[in-house]
Amino acid sequence: xxxxxxxxxxxxxxxxxxxxxxxxxxxxxxxxxxxxxxxxxxxxxxxxxxxxxxxxxxxxxxxxxxxxxxxxxxxxxxxxxxxxxxxxxxxxxxxxxxxxxxxxxxxxxxxxxxxxxxxxxxxxxxxxxxxxxxxxxxxxxxxxxxxxxxxxxxxxxxxxxxxxxxxxxxxxxxxxxxxxxxxxxxxxxxxxxxxxxxxxxxxxxxxxxxxxxxxxxx
Numbered sequence: 001x002x003x004x005x006x007x008x009x010x011x012x013x014x015x016x017x018x019x020x021x022x023x024x025x026x027x028x029x030x031x032x033x034x035x036x037x038x039x040x041x042x043x044x045x046x047x048x049x050x051x052x053x054x055x056x057x058x059x060x061x062x063x064x065x066x067x068x069x070x071x072x073x074x075x076x077x078x079x080x081x082x083x084x085x086x087x088x089x090x091x092x093x094x095x096x097x098x099x100x101x102x103x104x105x106x107x108x109x110x111x112x113x114x115x116x117x118x119x120x121x122x123x124x125x126x127x128x129x130x131x132x133x134x135x136x137x138x139x140x141x142x143x144x145x146x147x148x149x150x151x152x153x154x155x156x157x158x159x160x161x162x163x164x165x166x167x168x169x170x171x172x173x174x175x176x177x178x179x180x181x182x183x184x185x186x187x188x189x190x191x192x193x194x195x196x197x198x199x200x201x202x203x204x205x206x207x208x209x210x211x212x213x214x215x216x217x218x
Contacts, residue, residue, distance in 0.1 A: 019176065020147045022048025025128075028140035032132030042073040042126040048145035051097055051114040058107050058137040060100045066131050067138065068098040070116075073126030094129070095119055100136075109141075165203065169193040 023043040030036055053068070060067070071094050097114050104110045132138060172180030172190040182190050 019174075019181075020048075020149070021144055022147060023145040025143045026141065028130070028138075028143065030130055030132055030138045030140075032136040033134040034132060036130045038128040038130075040073070040126050040128060042124040043145050044123060045070070045116050045120045045125050045145065046123050048147045049116045049120075050146045050148070051116055052142070052144045052146055053098065053112045053114070053140065054142040055103065055110055055112070056107050056139045056141070057103045057105050057110075059135045060103050060105045060138075061133065061136075062101045063099070064096075065100045065133065066096040066098075066129075067100055067103060068096070069129040069131070070095045070097050070120070070125045071127035071129060072120070072122035073124030093121065095121075100133075103138075162203065166197055166199070168197065169195060 023041055025038070095116075097116070097119075098112065102112060128143075130138065170180045170190055170192050172182045174181045180190055
């Protein structure tokens with residue numbers, strides 16, 4: 001008897017089990033004057049291109065002074081001072097995601113969504129930089145880089161079984177399109193239960209989503 005295994009591995013740079021979240025920070029508190037630099041994973045901003053900021057701010061002047069700046073990240077080895085196109089620090093530049101005039105002062109809860117497509121020249125961001133003038137204060141309740149619904153292929157799908165095959169039981173920490181799934185973050189694993197089944201052939205179906213690469217099926 002042939003044995004068939006239905007298995008989906010979603011290799012995604014996701015926050016927890018939310019496949020559409022590429023990077024998240026919570027509970028940041030800053031008071032100016034000052035500059036604060038936070039390293040990132042990096043963040044694949046071509047996939048996770050919507051920056052959502054839930055915040056409260058005080059005494060921010062209505063100017064173009066940067067409050068949140070994104071530094072481009074490398075996708076390979078970088079030679080200091082090199083001007084080749086593969087060097088992200090030659091092709092890219094720090095991008096001001098939010099200036100002082102983009103944020104509402106007054107200490108009330110606000111949410112700002114920033115579209116990064118068309119603004120970033122590199123696929124990655126590896127540092128967030130907050131800057132505040134004297135007397136200003138910023139409380140970030142939630143900062144998240146999110147992908148659109150098309151980014152992760154979690155639509156329901158079907159897989160054809162060869163005649164006479166038996167499907168094995170697979171469970172995982174999450175679900176994607178009706179299939180068990182896991183991610184590259186954390187130490188989650190998929191559990192395969194054969195139920196005592198034996199066979200000469202094992203069929204394995206994989207669907208992977210890797211940020212920065214095209215989707216592929218093996």
